[in-house]
Amino acid sequence: MTTMNQPVASAAEQEIERLMTLHPKGFDLSLERITRLLEVLGNPHLKLPPVIHVAGTNGKGSCTAFCRALLEAGGYAVHVHTSPHLVRWHERFRIGVKGGRGQLVDDALLADALRRVGDANAGQMITVFEILTAATFLIFSEQPADAVVLEVGLGGRFDATNVITDPAVSVIMPIALDHQAYLGDKVELIAAEKAGIMKRRCPVVVGAQEFDAAREVLVATAERLGCPLSIYGQDFSAHEEFGRLIYQDEDGLQDLPLPRLPGRHQFANAAAAIRAVKAAGFTVTDATMEKAMGMVEWPARLQKLVEGKLLEFAPPGSEIWLDGGHNPAGGEVIAEAMAAFEERHPRPLYLVTGMINTKDPVGYFRAFADLGEHVFTVRIRDSEAGLDPVVLANAAFDAGLVAEPAGSTIEALQEITRRQLPGSPPPRILIGGSLYFAGNVLADNGTPPV
Incomplete structure:
Protein backbone atom coordinates (compact mmCIF):
# COMPACT_ATOMS: atom_id res chain seq x y z
CA MET A 1 0.00 0.00 0.00
CA VAL A 296 26.89 28.36 -4.83
CA GLU A 297 24.56 25.83 -3.23
CA TRP A 298 25.15 22.51 -1.53
CA PRO A 299 22.25 20.98 0.43
CA ALA A 300 22.87 19.53 3.90
CA ARG A 301 26.20 21.31 4.35
CA LEU A 302 25.40 23.86 7.04
CA GLN A 303 22.10 24.41 5.30
CA LYS A 304 19.78 26.72 7.20
CA LEU A 305 16.21 25.42 7.14
CA VAL A 306 14.06 28.49 6.61
CA GLU A 307 10.90 26.77 5.36
CA GLY A 308 9.26 23.36 5.51
CA LYS A 309 7.12 21.11 7.67
CA LEU A 310 9.64 20.52 10.47
CA LEU A 311 9.82 24.16 11.50
CA GLU A 312 6.35 24.03 13.05
CA PHE A 313 7.56 21.47 15.62
CA ALA A 314 10.51 23.59 16.86
CA PRO A 315 10.20 26.56 19.23
CA PRO A 316 9.15 29.74 17.37
CA GLY A 317 12.18 31.71 16.21
CA SER A 318 14.51 28.68 16.33
CA GLU A 319 17.56 28.64 14.10
CA ILE A 320 17.77 25.19 12.49
CA TRP A 321 20.90 23.98 10.68
CA LEU A 322 21.33 20.76 8.73
CA ASP A 323 24.74 19.23 8.06
CA GLY A 324 25.71 15.76 6.86
CA GLY A 325 29.26 15.85 8.29
CA HIS A 326 29.85 12.49 9.96
CA ASN A 327 33.46 11.98 11.05
CA PRO A 328 35.58 13.67 13.76
CA ALA A 329 37.19 16.10 11.29
CA GLY A 330 33.75 17.01 9.95
CA GLY A 331 32.47 17.46 13.49
CA GLU A 332 35.30 19.89 14.23
CA VAL A 333 34.55 22.22 11.32
CA ILE A 334 30.82 22.17 12.07
CA ALA A 335 31.48 22.85 15.76
CA GLU A 336 33.76 25.74 14.79
CA ALA A 337 30.92 27.22 12.73
CA MET A 338 28.47 26.76 15.63
CA ALA A 339 30.94 28.46 17.98
CA ALA A 340 31.23 31.41 15.58
CA PHE A 341 27.43 31.69 15.42
CA GLU A 342 27.30 31.57 19.23
CA GLU A 343 29.85 34.36 19.52
CA ARG A 344 27.77 36.63 17.30
CA HIS A 345 24.29 35.60 18.46
CA PRO A 346 24.22 33.53 21.69
CA ARG A 347 21.56 30.81 21.83
CA PRO A 348 21.36 27.40 23.52
CA LEU A 349 22.55 24.68 21.10
CA TYR A 350 20.73 21.37 20.75
CA LEU A 351 21.92 18.49 18.57
CA VAL A 352 19.62 16.06 16.80
CA THR A 353 21.87 13.32 15.49
CA GLY A 354 21.65 10.12 13.43
CA MET A 355 24.72 8.15 12.34
CA ILE A 356 25.69 4.90 10.63
CA ASN A 357 27.74 2.18 12.27
CA THR A 358 30.93 2.66 10.23
CA LYS A 359 31.65 6.05 11.81
CA ASP A 360 33.33 7.23 15.04
CA PRO A 361 30.44 8.79 16.98
CA VAL A 362 32.47 9.60 20.12
CA GLY A 363 35.04 11.42 17.97
CA TYR A 364 32.27 13.33 16.20
CA PHE A 365 30.50 14.34 19.42
CA ARG A 366 33.71 15.33 21.20
CA ALA A 367 33.91 18.46 19.04
CA PHE A 368 30.65 19.69 20.60
CA ALA A 369 31.46 18.90 24.26
CA ASP A 370 31.70 22.55 25.27
CA LEU A 371 28.91 23.78 23.01
CA GLY A 372 25.92 21.46 23.13
CA GLU A 373 23.09 21.91 25.59
CA HIS A 374 21.61 18.47 24.92
CA VAL A 375 21.72 15.72 22.27
CA PHE A 376 18.75 13.79 20.91
CA THR A 377 19.68 10.68 18.94
CA VAL A 378 17.49 9.32 16.14
CA ARG A 379 17.61 6.18 14.01
CA ILE A 380 18.23 6.64 10.27
CA ARG A 381 15.32 5.30 8.24
CA ASP A 382 15.79 2.82 5.40
CA SER A 383 19.37 2.01 6.41
CA GLU A 384 20.55 -1.33 7.72
CA ALA A 385 23.70 0.45 8.93
CA GLY A 386 21.89 3.03 11.08
CA LEU A 387 23.13 3.14 14.68
CA ASP A 388 20.67 2.32 17.44
CA PRO A 389 19.69 5.63 19.11
CA VAL A 390 20.53 4.22 22.57
CA VAL A 391 24.04 3.25 21.44
CA LEU A 392 24.45 6.68 19.83
CA ALA A 393 23.25 8.45 22.99
CA ASN A 394 25.83 6.50 25.01
CA ALA A 395 28.54 7.62 22.57
CA ALA A 396 27.49 11.25 23.08
CA PHE A 397 27.59 10.68 26.86
CA ASP A 398 31.12 9.22 26.54
CA ALA A 399 32.12 12.42 24.71
CA GLY A 400 30.91 14.56 27.63
CA LEU A 401 27.41 15.47 26.42
CA VAL A 402 23.99 14.93 27.94
CA ALA A 403 22.00 12.78 25.52
CA GLU A 404 18.84 10.74 25.14
CA PRO A 405 17.23 8.77 22.29
CA ALA A 406 14.17 10.08 20.44
CA GLY A 407 11.71 8.24 18.21
CA SER A 408 12.09 10.67 15.31
CA THR A 409 13.33 14.12 14.35
CA ILE A 410 9.84 15.47 14.98
CA GLU A 411 9.80 13.97 18.48
CA ALA A 412 13.19 15.53 19.19
CA LEU A 413 11.99 18.96 18.04
CA GLN A 414 8.83 18.60 20.14
CA GLU A 415 10.93 17.77 23.20
CA ILE A 416 13.13 20.82 22.60
CA THR A 417 9.94 22.91 22.40
CA ARG A 418 8.69 21.40 25.66
CA ARG A 419 11.95 22.40 27.38
CA GLN A 420 11.80 25.99 26.16
CA LEU A 421 11.50 28.34 29.11
CA PRO A 422 9.42 31.54 28.86
CA GLY A 423 11.59 34.54 28.06
CA SER A 424 14.65 32.49 27.08
CA PRO A 425 16.16 32.96 23.59
CA PRO A 426 14.96 30.55 20.89
CA PRO A 427 17.46 27.70 20.48
CA ARG A 428 19.94 26.91 17.75
CA ILE A 429 19.35 23.34 16.57
CA LEU A 430 21.95 21.35 14.62
CA ILE A 431 20.52 18.32 12.84
CA GLY A 432 23.09 15.99 11.34
CA GLY A 433 25.68 13.26 11.75
CA SER A 434 25.13 11.56 8.39
CA LEU A 435 24.19 12.47 4.82
CA TYR A 436 21.68 9.60 4.96
CA PHE A 437 20.07 11.14 8.04
CA ALA A 438 20.13 14.56 6.36
CA GLY A 439 18.24 12.97 3.48
CA ASN A 440 15.58 11.70 5.89
CA VAL A 441 15.24 15.21 7.31
CA LEU A 442 14.93 16.95 3.92
CA ALA A 443 12.31 14.41 2.88
CA ASP A 444 10.33 14.91 6.11
CA ASN A 445 10.65 18.67 5.70
CA GLY A 446 9.31 18.55 2.13
CA THR A 447 12.40 20.38 0.80
CA PRO A 448 14.40 17.87 -1.30
CA PRO A 449 17.30 19.14 -3.42
CA VAL A 450 16.32 20.43 -6.87
Whole structure:
Protein backbone atom coordinates (compact mmCIF):
# COMPACT_ATOMS: atom_id res chain seq x y z
CA MET A 1 0.00 0.00 0.00
CA THR A 2 1.31 3.47 -0.89
CA THR A 3 1.23 6.13 1.83
CA MET A 4 2.01 9.82 1.86
CA ASN A 5 5.53 8.96 3.00
CA GLN A 6 5.96 6.33 0.29
CA PRO A 7 5.33 7.95 -3.09
CA VAL A 8 5.06 5.74 -6.14
CA ALA A 9 8.56 4.94 -7.38
CA SER A 10 9.50 6.54 -10.69
CA ALA A 11 10.68 4.47 -13.66
CA ALA A 12 14.34 5.12 -12.78
CA GLU A 13 13.79 4.29 -9.11
CA GLN A 14 12.04 1.05 -10.05
CA GLU A 15 14.99 0.14 -12.29
CA ILE A 16 17.47 0.85 -9.46
CA GLU A 17 15.40 -1.23 -7.04
CA ARG A 18 15.44 -4.10 -9.53
CA LEU A 19 19.22 -3.82 -9.95
CA MET A 20 19.72 -3.73 -6.19
CA THR A 21 17.98 -7.09 -5.84
CA LEU A 22 20.43 -8.55 -8.38
CA HIS A 23 23.68 -6.92 -7.28
CA PRO A 24 25.43 -6.01 -4.01
CA LYS A 25 24.70 -2.59 -2.56
CA GLY A 26 28.06 -1.98 -0.86
CA PHE A 27 31.57 -1.25 -2.10
CA ASP A 28 33.94 -3.83 -3.57
CA LEU A 29 36.82 -1.66 -4.68
CA SER A 30 38.11 -2.76 -8.08
CA LEU A 31 38.21 -1.38 -11.62
CA GLU A 32 37.93 -4.69 -13.47
CA ARG A 33 34.12 -4.93 -13.50
CA ILE A 34 33.46 -1.31 -14.48
CA THR A 35 36.17 -1.41 -17.17
CA ARG A 36 34.61 -4.52 -18.71
CA LEU A 37 31.13 -2.99 -18.61
CA LEU A 38 32.22 0.33 -20.11
CA GLU A 39 33.93 -1.50 -22.96
CA VAL A 40 30.63 -3.21 -23.85
CA LEU A 41 28.96 0.23 -23.75
CA GLY A 42 31.52 1.69 -26.18
CA ASN A 43 33.74 3.36 -23.55
CA PRO A 44 31.56 6.45 -22.92
CA HIS A 45 34.02 7.63 -20.22
CA LEU A 46 36.49 8.39 -23.01
CA LYS A 47 33.99 10.67 -24.79
CA LEU A 48 33.41 13.23 -22.04
CA PRO A 49 34.07 16.99 -21.98
CA PRO A 50 37.06 18.06 -19.81
CA VAL A 51 36.77 16.37 -16.39
CA ILE A 52 37.47 17.95 -12.99
CA HIS A 53 37.95 14.87 -10.78
CA VAL A 54 37.51 15.53 -7.04
CA ALA A 55 38.55 13.25 -4.15
CA GLY A 56 39.05 13.79 -0.40
CA THR A 57 37.66 12.84 2.99
CA ASN A 58 35.99 16.17 3.75
CA GLY A 59 35.13 19.11 1.52
CA LYS A 60 34.98 17.27 -1.81
CA GLY A 61 31.24 17.88 -2.12
CA SER A 62 31.64 21.57 -1.32
CA CYS A 63 34.53 21.85 -3.78
CA THR A 64 32.34 20.19 -6.41
CA ALA A 65 29.58 22.72 -5.69
CA PHE A 66 32.01 25.65 -5.98
CA CYS A 67 33.40 24.27 -9.27
CA ARG A 68 29.88 24.02 -10.63
CA ALA A 69 29.05 27.58 -9.48
CA LEU A 70 32.24 29.00 -11.03
CA LEU A 71 31.64 27.29 -14.37
CA GLU A 72 27.95 28.18 -14.50
CA ALA A 73 28.73 31.78 -13.52
CA GLY A 74 31.04 31.83 -16.54
CA GLY A 75 28.25 30.65 -18.84
CA TYR A 76 29.56 27.11 -19.22
CA ALA A 77 27.33 24.03 -19.31
CA VAL A 78 28.60 21.59 -16.68
CA HIS A 79 27.56 18.04 -15.86
CA VAL A 80 27.99 17.14 -12.18
CA HIS A 81 28.22 13.72 -10.53
CA THR A 82 27.93 13.51 -6.73
CA SER A 83 27.23 10.79 -4.18
CA PRO A 84 25.47 9.82 -2.09
CA HIS A 85 22.12 11.35 -2.87
CA LEU A 86 20.04 12.85 -0.08
CA VAL A 87 16.44 12.14 -1.06
CA ARG A 88 16.28 10.90 -4.68
CA TRP A 89 18.75 8.97 -6.80
CA HIS A 90 18.42 11.63 -9.52
CA GLU A 91 20.49 14.09 -7.41
CA ARG A 92 23.64 12.18 -8.39
CA PHE A 93 23.29 13.26 -12.02
CA ARG A 94 23.05 16.97 -12.85
CA ILE A 95 22.88 17.83 -16.56
CA GLY A 96 24.55 21.02 -17.75
CA VAL A 97 22.59 23.85 -19.37
CA LYS A 98 24.44 26.35 -21.55
CA GLY A 99 24.31 29.80 -19.95
CA GLY A 100 22.04 28.53 -17.17
CA ARG A 101 21.66 26.36 -14.11
CA GLY A 102 22.20 22.61 -14.47
CA GLN A 103 19.13 20.45 -13.93
CA LEU A 104 18.73 17.08 -12.21
CA VAL A 105 18.51 14.29 -14.77
CA ASP A 106 15.13 13.61 -16.37
CA ASP A 107 13.60 10.40 -15.03
CA ALA A 108 13.05 8.86 -18.46
CA LEU A 109 16.66 9.60 -19.46
CA LEU A 110 18.02 8.02 -16.28
CA ALA A 111 15.73 4.97 -16.55
CA ASP A 112 16.81 4.41 -20.17
CA ALA A 113 20.52 4.67 -19.26
CA LEU A 114 20.10 2.24 -16.36
CA ARG A 115 18.30 -0.29 -18.57
CA ARG A 116 21.03 -0.05 -21.19
CA VAL A 117 23.73 -0.49 -18.56
CA GLY A 118 21.88 -3.44 -17.02
CA ASP A 119 21.50 -5.10 -20.44
CA ALA A 120 25.18 -4.52 -21.25
CA ASN A 121 26.21 -6.06 -17.93
CA ALA A 122 24.28 -9.22 -18.84
CA GLY A 123 23.99 -10.55 -15.29
CA GLN A 124 27.71 -10.35 -14.48
CA MET A 125 28.81 -9.66 -10.89
CA ILE A 126 28.92 -5.91 -10.27
CA THR A 127 27.99 -3.42 -7.55
CA VAL A 128 25.12 -0.98 -7.78
CA PHE A 129 27.56 1.96 -7.45
CA GLU A 130 29.43 0.68 -10.51
CA ILE A 131 26.19 0.46 -12.48
CA LEU A 132 25.28 4.02 -11.44
CA THR A 133 28.76 5.21 -12.41
CA ALA A 134 28.49 3.57 -15.83
CA ALA A 135 25.10 5.26 -16.26
CA THR A 136 26.76 8.58 -15.31
CA PHE A 137 29.32 8.22 -18.09
CA LEU A 138 26.67 7.12 -20.60
CA ILE A 139 24.39 10.08 -19.85
CA PHE A 140 27.19 12.65 -19.66
CA SER A 141 28.77 11.45 -22.93
CA GLU A 142 25.48 11.77 -24.81
CA GLN A 143 24.42 15.20 -23.52
CA PRO A 144 26.45 18.22 -24.73
CA ALA A 145 28.41 20.18 -22.11
CA ASP A 146 31.62 22.14 -21.65
CA ALA A 147 32.83 20.35 -18.53
CA VAL A 148 32.19 17.49 -16.12
CA VAL A 149 32.73 17.76 -12.37
CA LEU A 150 33.12 14.20 -11.14
CA GLU A 151 33.09 13.47 -7.42
CA VAL A 152 34.80 10.28 -6.26
CA GLY A 153 32.54 7.85 -4.39
CA LEU A 154 35.01 6.21 -1.98
CA GLY A 155 38.79 6.42 -1.86
CA GLY A 156 40.22 7.09 -5.29
CA ARG A 157 42.56 4.47 -6.70
CA PHE A 158 39.93 1.73 -7.05
CA ASP A 159 36.81 3.93 -7.07
CA ALA A 160 34.58 3.27 -10.07
CA THR A 161 35.03 6.86 -11.27
CA ASN A 162 38.79 6.31 -11.63
CA VAL A 163 38.60 4.99 -15.18
CA ILE A 164 39.13 8.59 -16.34
CA THR A 165 42.50 8.50 -18.13
CA ASP A 166 43.28 12.18 -18.68
CA PRO A 167 41.41 14.51 -16.30
CA ALA A 168 41.63 18.24 -16.95
CA VAL A 169 42.60 18.42 -13.27
CA SER A 170 42.61 16.09 -10.26
CA VAL A 171 41.67 17.73 -6.95
CA ILE A 172 42.46 16.22 -3.54
CA MET A 173 40.57 17.87 -0.72
CA PRO A 174 41.33 17.51 3.04
CA ILE A 175 42.19 13.98 4.12
CA ALA A 176 41.30 12.52 7.50
CA LEU A 177 40.53 9.10 8.97
CA ASP A 178 37.34 7.67 7.48
CA HIS A 179 36.33 4.36 5.84
CA GLN A 180 39.35 2.76 7.54
CA ALA A 181 38.04 -0.73 6.72
CA TYR A 182 38.49 0.04 3.02
CA LEU A 183 41.27 2.62 2.91
CA GLY A 184 43.61 1.97 5.85
CA ASP A 185 43.97 3.24 9.40
CA LYS A 186 46.64 5.92 8.84
CA VAL A 187 46.25 9.21 6.99
CA GLU A 188 49.27 8.31 4.84
CA LEU A 189 47.50 5.17 3.61
CA ILE A 190 44.28 7.06 2.95
CA ALA A 191 46.24 9.79 1.12
CA ALA A 192 47.86 7.14 -1.07
CA GLU A 193 44.41 5.80 -2.03
CA LYS A 194 43.07 9.30 -2.80
CA ALA A 195 46.23 10.11 -4.80
CA GLY A 196 45.29 7.23 -7.08
CA ILE A 197 43.13 9.62 -9.16
CA MET A 198 46.24 11.53 -10.26
CA LYS A 199 47.27 10.79 -13.85
CA ARG A 200 50.69 11.25 -15.42
CA ARG A 201 51.36 14.88 -16.43
CA CYS A 202 47.74 15.96 -15.72
CA PRO A 203 47.31 19.01 -13.41
CA VAL A 204 46.78 18.40 -9.69
CA VAL A 205 45.36 20.73 -7.03
CA VAL A 206 45.95 19.82 -3.38
CA GLY A 207 43.45 21.48 -1.05
CA ALA A 208 44.09 22.51 2.57
CA GLN A 209 45.49 19.52 4.49
CA GLU A 210 45.36 19.22 8.26
CA PHE A 211 47.99 16.47 8.32
CA ASP A 212 51.52 17.04 7.02
CA ALA A 213 51.90 13.30 6.42
CA ALA A 214 48.93 13.30 4.04
CA ARG A 215 50.19 16.37 2.18
CA GLU A 216 53.64 14.82 1.77
CA VAL A 217 52.18 11.68 0.17
CA LEU A 218 50.05 13.74 -2.23
CA VAL A 219 52.93 16.02 -3.25
CA ALA A 220 55.34 13.11 -3.70
CA THR A 221 52.85 11.24 -5.89
CA ALA A 222 52.16 14.29 -8.06
CA GLU A 223 55.86 14.97 -8.49
CA ARG A 224 56.58 11.33 -9.37
CA LEU A 225 53.90 11.48 -12.08
CA GLY A 226 55.18 14.79 -13.45
CA CYS A 227 51.90 16.57 -12.70
CA PRO A 228 51.72 20.39 -12.73
CA LEU A 229 51.00 20.94 -9.04
CA SER A 230 49.19 23.62 -7.01
CA ILE A 231 49.26 23.35 -3.21
CA TYR A 232 46.97 25.26 -0.84
CA GLY A 233 48.98 27.62 1.37
CA GLN A 234 51.87 27.60 -1.05
CA ASP A 235 50.57 28.32 -4.57
CA PHE A 236 47.12 29.65 -3.66
CA SER A 237 45.24 30.59 -0.51
CA ALA A 238 42.16 32.32 0.89
CA HIS A 239 41.29 34.15 4.09
CA GLU A 240 38.67 36.52 5.48
CA GLU A 241 39.44 40.22 5.79
CA PHE A 242 36.87 42.85 6.83
CA GLY A 243 33.98 40.54 5.96
CA ARG A 244 35.36 39.72 2.50
CA LEU A 245 37.05 36.65 1.03
CA ILE A 246 40.58 37.35 -0.15
CA TYR A 247 41.77 34.79 -2.72
CA GLN A 248 45.36 34.83 -3.92
CA ASP A 249 47.40 32.88 -6.48
CA GLU A 250 50.07 33.63 -9.09
CA ASP A 251 47.57 35.77 -11.02
CA GLY A 252 47.25 38.15 -8.08
CA LEU A 253 44.74 38.92 -5.35
CA GLN A 254 40.94 38.93 -5.65
CA ASP A 255 38.64 40.68 -3.17
CA LEU A 256 35.40 38.65 -3.16
CA PRO A 257 32.19 38.43 -1.16
CA LEU A 258 32.13 35.69 1.46
CA PRO A 259 30.74 32.43 0.06
CA ARG A 260 27.04 31.76 0.42
CA LEU A 261 27.98 28.47 2.16
CA PRO A 262 28.58 29.33 5.84
CA GLY A 263 31.59 28.27 7.87
CA ARG A 264 35.25 29.28 7.76
CA HIS A 265 36.18 25.90 6.28
CA GLN A 266 34.41 26.95 3.07
CA PHE A 267 37.08 29.60 2.37
CA ALA A 268 39.68 26.91 1.60
CA ASN A 269 37.09 24.84 -0.30
CA ALA A 270 36.26 27.85 -2.49
CA ALA A 271 39.96 28.52 -3.07
CA ALA A 272 40.61 24.94 -4.17
CA ALA A 273 37.71 25.15 -6.63
CA ILE A 274 38.92 28.45 -8.12
CA ARG A 275 42.41 27.01 -8.55
CA ALA A 276 41.01 23.78 -10.03
CA VAL A 277 38.79 25.49 -12.60
CA LYS A 278 41.72 27.66 -13.66
CA ALA A 279 44.06 24.64 -13.84
CA ALA A 280 41.49 22.84 -15.99
CA GLY A 281 41.88 25.59 -18.57
CA PHE A 282 38.65 27.53 -18.10
CA THR A 283 38.48 31.32 -18.00
CA VAL A 284 37.78 32.62 -14.50
CA THR A 285 37.27 36.37 -14.23
CA ASP A 286 36.80 38.53 -11.12
CA ALA A 287 33.13 38.92 -12.09
CA THR A 288 32.76 35.14 -12.45
CA MET A 289 34.24 34.53 -8.99
CA GLU A 290 32.07 37.22 -7.42
CA LYS A 291 28.92 35.78 -8.96
CA ALA A 292 29.85 32.21 -8.02
CA MET A 293 30.32 33.03 -4.32
CA GLY A 294 26.73 34.27 -4.22
CA MET A 295 25.10 31.45 -6.20
CA VAL A 296 26.89 28.36 -4.83
CA GLU A 297 24.56 25.83 -3.23
CA TRP A 298 25.15 22.51 -1.53
CA PRO A 299 22.25 20.98 0.43
CA ALA A 300 22.87 19.53 3.90
CA ARG A 301 26.20 21.31 4.35
CA LEU A 302 25.40 23.86 7.04
CA GLN A 303 22.10 24.41 5.30
CA LYS A 304 19.78 26.72 7.20
CA LEU A 305 16.21 25.42 7.14
CA VAL A 306 14.06 28.49 6.61
CA GLU A 307 10.90 26.77 5.36
CA GLY A 308 9.26 23.36 5.51
CA LYS A 309 7.12 21.11 7.67
CA LEU A 310 9.64 20.52 10.47
CA LEU A 311 9.82 24.16 11.50
CA GLU A 312 6.35 24.03 13.05
CA PHE A 313 7.56 21.47 15.62
CA ALA A 314 10.51 23.59 16.86
CA PRO A 315 10.20 26.56 19.23
CA PRO A 316 9.15 29.74 17.37
CA GLY A 317 12.18 31.71 16.21
CA SER A 318 14.51 28.68 16.33
CA GLU A 319 17.56 28.64 14.10
CA ILE A 320 17.77 25.19 12.49
CA TRP A 321 20.90 23.98 10.68
CA LEU A 322 21.33 20.76 8.73
CA ASP A 323 24.74 19.23 8.06
CA GLY A 324 25.71 15.76 6.86
CA GLY A 325 29.26 15.85 8.29
CA HIS A 326 29.85 12.49 9.96
CA ASN A 327 33.46 11.98 11.05
CA PRO A 328 35.58 13.67 13.76
CA ALA A 329 37.19 16.10 11.29
CA GLY A 330 33.75 17.01 9.95
CA GLY A 331 32.47 17.46 13.49
CA GLU A 332 35.30 19.89 14.23
CA VAL A 333 34.55 22.22 11.32
CA ILE A 334 30.82 22.17 12.07
CA ALA A 335 31.48 22.85 15.76
CA GLU A 336 33.76 25.74 14.79
CA ALA A 337 30.92 27.22 12.73
CA MET A 338 28.47 26.76 15.63
CA ALA A 339 30.94 28.46 17.98
CA ALA A 340 31.23 31.41 15.58
CA PHE A 341 27.43 31.69 15.42
CA GLU A 342 27.30 31.57 19.23
CA GLU A 343 29.85 34.36 19.52
CA ARG A 344 27.77 36.63 17.30
CA HIS A 345 24.29 35.60 18.46
CA PRO A 346 24.22 33.53 21.69
CA ARG A 347 21.56 30.81 21.83
CA PRO A 348 21.36 27.40 23.52
CA LEU A 349 22.55 24.68 21.10
CA TYR A 350 20.73 21.37 20.75
CA LEU A 351 21.92 18.49 18.57
CA VAL A 352 19.62 16.06 16.80
CA THR A 353 21.87 13.32 15.49
CA GLY A 354 21.65 10.12 13.43
CA MET A 355 24.72 8.15 12.34
CA ILE A 356 25.69 4.90 10.63
CA ASN A 357 27.74 2.18 12.27
CA THR A 358 30.93 2.66 10.23
CA LYS A 359 31.65 6.05 11.81
CA ASP A 360 33.33 7.23 15.04
CA PRO A 361 30.44 8.79 16.98
CA VAL A 362 32.47 9.60 20.12
CA GLY A 363 35.04 11.42 17.97
CA TYR A 364 32.27 13.33 16.20
CA PHE A 365 30.50 14.34 19.42
CA ARG A 366 33.71 15.33 21.20
CA ALA A 367 33.91 18.46 19.04
CA PHE A 368 30.65 19.69 20.60
CA ALA A 369 31.46 18.90 24.26
CA ASP A 370 31.70 22.55 25.27
CA LEU A 371 28.91 23.78 23.01
CA GLY A 372 25.92 21.46 23.13
CA GLU A 373 23.09 21.91 25.59
CA HIS A 374 21.61 18.47 24.92
CA VAL A 375 21.72 15.72 22.27
CA PHE A 376 18.75 13.79 20.91
CA THR A 377 19.68 10.68 18.94
CA VAL A 378 17.49 9.32 16.14
CA ARG A 379 17.61 6.18 14.01
CA ILE A 380 18.23 6.64 10.27
CA ARG A 381 15.32 5.30 8.24
CA ASP A 382 15.79 2.82 5.40
CA SER A 383 19.37 2.01 6.41
CA GLU A 384 20.55 -1.33 7.72
CA ALA A 385 23.70 0.45 8.93
CA GLY A 386 21.89 3.03 11.08
CA LEU A 387 23.13 3.14 14.68
CA ASP A 388 20.67 2.32 17.44
CA PRO A 389 19.69 5.63 19.11
CA VAL A 390 20.53 4.22 22.57
CA VAL A 391 24.04 3.25 21.44
CA LEU A 392 24.45 6.68 19.83
CA ALA A 393 23.25 8.45 22.99
CA ASN A 394 25.83 6.50 25.01
CA ALA A 395 28.54 7.62 22.57
CA ALA A 396 27.49 11.25 23.08
CA PHE A 397 27.59 10.68 26.86
CA ASP A 398 31.12 9.22 26.54
CA ALA A 399 32.12 12.42 24.71
CA GLY A 400 30.91 14.56 27.63
CA LEU A 401 27.41 15.47 26.42
CA VAL A 402 23.99 14.93 27.94
CA ALA A 403 22.00 12.78 25.52
CA GLU A 404 18.84 10.74 25.14
CA PRO A 405 17.23 8.77 22.29
CA ALA A 406 14.17 10.08 20.44
CA GLY A 407 11.71 8.24 18.21
CA SER A 408 12.09 10.67 15.31
CA THR A 409 13.33 14.12 14.35
CA ILE A 410 9.84 15.47 14.98
CA GLU A 411 9.80 13.97 18.48
CA ALA A 412 13.19 15.53 19.19
CA LEU A 413 11.99 18.96 18.04
CA GLN A 414 8.83 18.60 20.14
CA GLU A 415 10.93 17.77 23.20
CA ILE A 416 13.13 20.82 22.60
CA THR A 417 9.94 22.91 22.40
CA ARG A 418 8.69 21.40 25.66
CA ARG A 419 11.95 22.40 27.38
CA GLN A 420 11.80 25.99 26.16
CA LEU A 421 11.50 28.34 29.11
CA PRO A 422 9.42 31.54 28.86
CA GLY A 423 11.59 34.54 28.06
CA SER A 424 14.65 32.49 27.08
CA PRO A 425 16.16 32.96 23.59
CA PRO A 426 14.96 30.55 20.89
CA PRO A 427 17.46 27.70 20.48
CA ARG A 428 19.94 26.91 17.75
CA ILE A 429 19.35 23.34 16.57
CA LEU A 430 21.95 21.35 14.62
CA ILE A 431 20.52 18.32 12.84
CA GLY A 432 23.09 15.99 11.34
CA GLY A 433 25.68 13.26 11.75
CA SER A 434 25.13 11.56 8.39
CA LEU A 435 24.19 12.47 4.82
CA TYR A 436 21.68 9.60 4.96
CA PHE A 437 20.07 11.14 8.04
CA ALA A 438 20.13 14.56 6.36
CA GLY A 439 18.24 12.97 3.48
CA ASN A 440 15.58 11.70 5.89
CA VAL A 441 15.24 15.21 7.31
CA LEU A 442 14.93 16.95 3.92
CA ALA A 443 12.31 14.41 2.88
CA ASP A 444 10.33 14.91 6.11
CA ASN A 445 10.65 18.67 5.70
CA GLY A 446 9.31 18.55 2.13
CA THR A 447 12.40 20.38 0.80
CA PRO A 448 14.40 17.87 -1.30
CA PRO A 449 17.30 19.14 -3.42
CA VAL A 450 16.32 20.43 -6.87
